[in-house]
Amino acid sequence: MRSDEHFLSRTIESYNATSSEYSQRFSTTILEGHISRFQSMLPYGDLPVLDAGCGGGRDAVEMAGRGLRVVGVDLSEELLRVARIAGARNLVLGDIRRLPFRDSSFSGIWSCASLVHMPPAGVRKAVSEFKRLLVPNGILFVTVRHGSGTEWREDGAGGARWFQLYSASEVEDIITEYGFSIETSVVEPGLVRGKWVSVFAVGGS
Numbered sequence: 001m002r003s004d005e006h007f008l009s010r011t012i013e014s015y016n017a018t019s020s021e022y023s024q025r026f027s028t029t030i031l032e033g034h035i036s037r038f039q040s041m042l043p044y045g046d047l048p049v050l051d052a053g054c055g056g057g058r059d060a061v062e063m064a065g066r067g068l069r070v071v072g073v074d075l076s077e078e079l080l081r082v083a084r085i086a087g088a089r090n091l092v093l094g095d096i097r098r099l100p101f102r103d104s105s106f107s108g109i110w111s112c113a114s115l116v117h118m119p120p121a122g123v124r125k126a127v128s129e130f131k132r133l134l135v136p137n138g139i140l141f142v143t144v145r146h147g148s149g150t151e152w153r154e155d156g157a158g159g160a161r162w163f164q165l166y167s168a169s170e171v172e173d174i175i176t177e178y179g180f181s182i183e184t185s186v187v188e189p190g191l192v193r194g195k196w197v198s199v200f201a202v203g204g205s
């Protein structure tokens with residue numbers, strides 16, 4: 001197995017082993033302003049949005065509560081179980097680099113901290129999938145940890161999660177490479193710790 005695949009599978013094992021504690025810990029870290037903006041930018045309110053890497057379902061539930069039709073996808077079966085209990089619906093076990101959905105089926109894609117466990121090659125595959133799945137002028141929101149290099153972070157239960165940190169220009173370059181125009185890109189403090197690069201982009205026709 002290539003090392004980045006091995007790092008991702010160890011990371012998903014960690015999420016599976018700590019799903020309840022993890023979801024509880026981040027249950028209130030809702031990017032409310034970004035969710036409002038995402039919703040206001042959607043070109044079609046009646047088409048679904050994809051929560052790509054939905055984890056324990058916090059944002060999927062929030063967006064559904066705001067009237068959006070939400071589909072959630074994640075690689076962690078246990079986080080999806082937590083998401084289901086939290087009230088999220090339309091949940092799919094899958095990899096955001098190879099998504100099982102038809103072209104142009106979403107009005108928006110929300111990727112909150114889900115590209116953080118992949119090196120640039122994996123992020124390129126995911127962004128290429130996001131482009132395929134979005135309608136023309138569909139909205140993409142991405143937020144990833146800001147910085148450089150990679151790190152392992154212990155999960156307190158004997159496992160660990162692997163992270164890749166990104167500069168704003170690295171993220172912007174990958175997103176524009178797949179035909180998106182950047183609306184805004186900011187480096188901002190995280191709700192828990194560290195800095196994050198948050199990008200809103202619009203998919204071309």
Ligand SMILES: C[S@@+](CC[C@H](N)C(=O)[O-])C[C@H]1O[C@@H](n2cnc3c(N)ncnc32)[C@H](O)[C@@H]1O
Nearest residue numbers: 053054055074075076094095096112113114117
């Ligand atoms: C830091 S958590 C963020 C979860 C959620 N979006 C949130 O903001 O609370 C990263 C999530 O991305 C998921 N993930 C990572 N790589 C993935 C991939 N290739 N395909 C699907 N999900 C992935 C993990 O299972 C985990 O749920």
